[in-house]
Amino acid sequence: MPKEEINNLALRRALFYPAAEIYPDSPSGFWEFADAGEKIRRKIVDLWRKELVEKEGFIEIFGAQVLPEAVFRASGHLESFSDPIVQCKKCNSLHRADSLIAEKTGKVVPESLAATELDKLIKKHSVECPKCKSKDFHETKKFNMMMKVDIGATGNQVSYLRPETCQSIFLDFKRIYRTIANSLPLGIAQAGSSFRNEIAPRNTLLRQREFGQMEIEVFFNPHRISEIENFAEVENFKLNLLLSKEKAVKKISCREAAEKKIVSGKLIAYYLARVQQFYSKLNIPEEKMRFRQLGEDERAFYAAETWDFEVETDLGWVELMACNYRADYDLKGHAKQSKQEMIVTDNNEKVLPHVFELSAGIDRAFYVALDLAFRKEKRGPEERIFLDLPIRIAPYIAGVFPLVKKDGLLEKGLEIFRQLNSYDFDVLFEEKASIGKRYAKIDEIGVPFAITVDYDSLKDNTVTLRERSSMQQKRVKIDSLAEALWHLKTGKKSFEQI
């Protein structure tokens, strides 16, 4: 869907909106989520936790967001986590040098290029300032994107807001291995916020300064990269792979990908399959998803092999998850800097574990879920907008609506609301406005069911259950509502089977 439609809906229903918006000079790149927006966002994380963390027996952590400088010296961020910034001599505006060159030439600029190389390319291609069209720039400078925070009364304990959630995972590996896991492979996961001082935040949730990540690091014995317990379950599963030297996606089974060394081992193929299956549960159609293999030029400084999981949207292909084979880069760096031993015993062998990383964006998944779920239907003279969200990430499972407030319908509705709430369902109670307006509201925020309490409800203890996308309705006994919703939510029954 066009980004304007999404943004209008977001502001109209407070799904997301700029942080501190009442102060017009507030820095861009910070967003807030309310009500349905907050819930959809949270449920994407819940789905990730259920499908990619708990089913795999991984360990989840919740770590500090402020971490000391030593961590980022070891991780390489202090040295390497920077953007090349160039300033226009005429209008003083700041830009990313690599983006300006890429826009002019239509070609990707390697991350590794030195500032002087970028200056040469700016000259060579007569790059212009996007603001004032001048071709006169100061020298390109590398600008570190981490946000610095001084801790302690004298401010002498220099720290940074984490630029990625995974650093705590590497820091905690040793304690978790010793106290909980004691074996490889060991997956450790974290969902939370990360912070990057982006020069040009843009496209609302797609390029923010504070943003949500859900990251998993799988630690494994590098000599056993071609062993993984449940490989049989995925060996015939077809991955959508766009190889780095090719132009079209190929559907390649996990077995073939591993055998032909398209990926470094069965372990990699297995997790790519799990990732593709996870995103299918967000209702991303198969033809709109791909793993793009990154060439050596494009990969981050720590990655030996990278597959970017991308989805086609109105804004083009959007990266939702980077799958990085980080090898021993991280544990080696922290072992050296902290002088702590990170070697463990696996299969009677002493090894420094290697890491395969699944690094996903929360807000990007949220945005893409809205983009794909947005529907606008003509219904006679009227237009209906609704979000065709999968039930697992819908903000509420149902709205409970007494048709009118009088004659005991309000009380009956409240009774149903409280009963469903006590069974741990997310339900919304709304007694104001016409029933049509109430349907329109929950349609727009993606609530899959409406429960309407009318005069018949008082007589025969039934309610109308309405399904959002099909607009089908049926009568259901109040006593069996909780069980029906449970079956719908866990996918054990469809609306037709209720």
Added chain:
Amino acid sequence: MPKEEINNLALRRALFYPAAEIYPDSPSGFWEFADAGEKIRRKIVDLWRKELVEKEGFIEIFGAQVLPEAVFRASGHLESFSDPIVQCKKCNSLHRADSLIAEKTGKVVPESLAATELDKLIKKHSVECPKCKSKDFHETKKFNMMMKVDIGATGNQVSYLRPETCQSIFLDFKRIYRTIANSLPLGIAQAGSSFRNEIAPRNTLLRQREFGQMEIEVFFNPHRISEIENFAEVENFKLNLLLSKEKAVKKISCREAAEKKIVSGKLIAYYLARVQQFYSKLNIPEEKMRFRQLGEDERAFYAAETWDFEVETDLGWVELMACNYRADYDLKGHAKQSKQEMIVTDNNEKVLPHVFELSAGIDRAFYVALDLAFRKEKRGPEERIFLDLPIRIAPYIAGVFPLVKKDGLLEKGLEIFRQLNSYDFDVLFEEKASIGKRYAKIDEIGVPFAITVDYDSLKDNTVTLRERSSMQQKRVKIDSLAEALWHLKTGKKSFEQI
């Protein structure tokens, strides 16, 4: 329970441990939570959301943690959010002046005292440096506890990590009122992290630099502070109140508290009742909880009436939630600074809403829940440690244990694990170690049930269900496990009734 027991358990099971602990110079006051620790902490937030937010029809938000300086100019934090710090001339150690004085005199030192007043008290009471016993101090200085973050390539957009989660709520009030609520009272809630550059972080989770808050701001018409919809439900509910001029807790009904003007109105009494009911669900015994009324001296700079909800632990009375009547302090401040209108129409009357705040600590609730749930039992020659956590905040509902790995028991166990997982239960699968060790592990992290798969399971499709605290066991049909757990989790049935 003694704090050493809690801390040992926490480190042994990785419930919580210091952030970046492999770097010994890391600043104190930052903590990490893994596995069971992460889950218990998250489930406390879920319980708060269910009981205090969703049941009340409040709106939850998820806001940015970095906010611009203008916000904190309006909120008063730039001016007033500071601790009085004094430095010893001899050993250079830093201390909070008010704490040193309070420790010496045994009396509370008002927050409002100026630095010069504190210096006089230090002299008058011959206060000593706790480190080197010198009585020679530099002048007391006010030290702002906010953590500063510079945003933008030139770092010119001065911002701060939020010192409390509620500021986004005030900033977002206008949009949420317009787009979602359109009526008063309106409750807006947020759970997340806050940041304070504490001089002396201590007692692990009780005084951190980065810590979790769950805050609710109820916006209401000040002329209608004595109207609230469901007051009848709580009017006979007894609040445990410790009035500011008294020494013992009195049990006072909500009706009496409102009628005798012990609280400013029925609305206040209603939410205090809900708060007390919420903490009861964390299994806090009634005799260990109280609302302490703060005197004028003790209240924060924005509060017109404050009730601190406190719980008695091994470390004394610990504050879990501050209930502050903030009046129009916040909206007025932001209206003035942002030049935005915050007045709304209620009951045909134009009003600037007043605010009643329920400001709770997540990590404090977590710590107190552990403190109260910790059990050590002698069983013959052995000692058993277990956490008697309420089911709603237990990390997993059950562990699934095949008695042995062979003869198909492993596969049967996995099948049950996957079935329960597909019904959205948090279950733990463990096939290693002796069955006794597996029970001991889940006892220590507070898992209420164990499901053991043995040879009989293969014959009659039943398993052993073991209850953690009583250690009772019974056989249950595999087919009815999911429903049984659902009833146990939602409190619809007890273990005896299964």
